[in-house]
Amino acid sequence: MQITLRINNDEEKTYTNGFVKARVFRNALKLNKQLKTMTDISVELFDSLVEFVVIAFDSQFTIDEVWDGVEAHKLQAEVMRVFNEVLGLGGLAVQGQSDEGNGQGK
Numbered sequence: 001m002q003i004t005l006r007i008n009n010d011e012e013k014t015y016t017n018g019f020v021k022a023r024v025f026r027n028a029l030k031l032n033k034q035l036k037t038m039t040d041i042s043v044e045l046f047d048s049l050v051e052f053v054v055i056a057f058d059s060q061f062t063i064d065e066v067w068d069g070v071e072a073h074k075l076q077a078e079v080m081r082v083f084n085e086v087l088g089l090g091g092l093a094v095q096g097q098s099d100e101g102n103g104q105g106k
Contacts, residue, residue, distance in 0.1 A: 001085050003053065003078065005061060005069030015060045024056045025090040028083055041076070049079040056086055 002016040031052055038045060050066045061069070070078050 017057045028086045053082045
């Protein structure tokens with residue numbers, strides 16, 4: 001699993017995590033339950049999703065680095081991509097989400 005963030009306004013840095021802990025999968029299940037009951041995405045939910053991404057990558061970067069390192073119009077897609085990838089590692093597909101270009105096999 002990988003993510004690319006813009007660090008220091010210019011430099012892009014790619015982070016990888018080849019070992020996603022089962023606890024991260026468990027947290028994804030909890031967040032998925034929250035997502036299913038929400039009608040609108042709130043600041044608090046985005047905060048939880050961004051924190052989830054940081055934890056999924058074993059804190060190789062900070063919450064602020066995600067907020068500052070992803071373009072605003074790509075934030076939701078990027079955090080959901082990571083979220084869906086973690087759920088996919090546990091053999092679950094998130095209903096209603098597209099897998100545009102994630103390159104994962106069936």
